[in-house]
């Protein structure tokens with residue numbers, strides 16, 4: 443599968459009706475019976491095409507028999523919203539306030555009482571960002587709250603922008619909100635030079651492979667995942683911010699201790715990535731783990747070390763035919779590996795890879811808390827083309843020892859965020875946000 447074709451569920455979903463923000467309408471919208479009925483109707487409607495990996499009509503068998511292992515939690519799923527358009531990420535504040543992004547409309551906030559506001563982004567938002575646009579896989583992607591959000595009401599977005607730049611870029615935008623979270627008080631663009639695929643190539647459309655997940659680590663620094671833009675030289679480039687994981691202070695400057703080699707942009711924490719769309723931090727150790735979307739083979743989960751090379755190098759493979767200088771779709775797990783240990787013997791080895799196939803790995807979140815039973819400390823990863831949520835159990839060394847498919851519907855899993863209530867909040871491409879929690883023992 444070479445070109446990204448925007449024939450996914452996103453382009454076929456009807457545009458949502460304008461949102462009535464009155465409390466009464468929100469109570470109606472959140473009626474659980476109504477939501478469940480709409481879920482059933484919608485579940486019959488759509489099958490999506492992957493970004494890179496196709497969605498099989500019949501999902502492949504789940505990887506492993508562990509869903510019946512002792513201590514595996516029974517999951518209870520509630521649909522929070524079923525009218526979300528191309529959701530991409532979710533962040534939750536300590537008081538239960540939810541923020542979520544829609545790739546083409548922008549940022550939304552939902553207060554604990556249910557009041558929902560289109561806060562920032564495209565026309566219709568309380569604050570319109572006239573430089574914001576969506577194209578291909580890009581738009582309003584990651585959202586993360588400052589570690590001091592409760593007092594500074596500050597959050598961060600990963601978004602594509604036309605502002606001041608030619609070609610266009612992805613950037614990290616910091617917003618400060620008012621006391622009621624209903625308005626944006628100020629905007630500061632703390633990073634404005636993350637690579638964006640500005641023009642289509644024979645490998646796919648503009649806007650492809652932007653990465654886009656952002657999360658604060660337990661060290662207080664902001665981690666930003668970026669993608670290779672179908673540009674062969676980008677992942678190993680020491681200066682360009684694509685195919686990387688960045689680690690930043692809140693002002694966008696390089697965090698201390700990033701460890702990239704001499705000559706690298708100091709904001710780079712790891713490099714040699716293809717398209718990282720999931721990142722979270724292992725409980726206990728704080729080590730960042732990323733989930734990385736493979737080409738026609740080999741999704742990877744990788745534990746990151748400062749200055750590490752993830753080993754993706756889709757350039758100058760004389761044995762391959764590489765359209766537009768990009769070899770990323772040209773080879774096999776041997777001739778164009780996701781982790782090229784022949785070129786980079788010291789590259790970071792994956793903790794888990796997807797059986798030599800790519801099924802479109804997206805988000806990642808560690809499960810935390812005794813309520814998760816034997817999954818406490820396990821890593822949940824969302825699979826888009828393969829339409830399932832996989833739970834990886836890790837050993838002390840950080841390698842996956844078991845992979846279980848969660849008992850959840852077959853969907854394109856786009857966002858995973860653990861909430862302050864210990865539940866997992868999930869967004870799926872079909873336009874829903876769920877709360878998934880283990881049932882009480």
Ligand SMILES: [Ca+2]
Pocket residue numbers: 742744752753754780781782790792
């Ligand atoms: Ca790799």
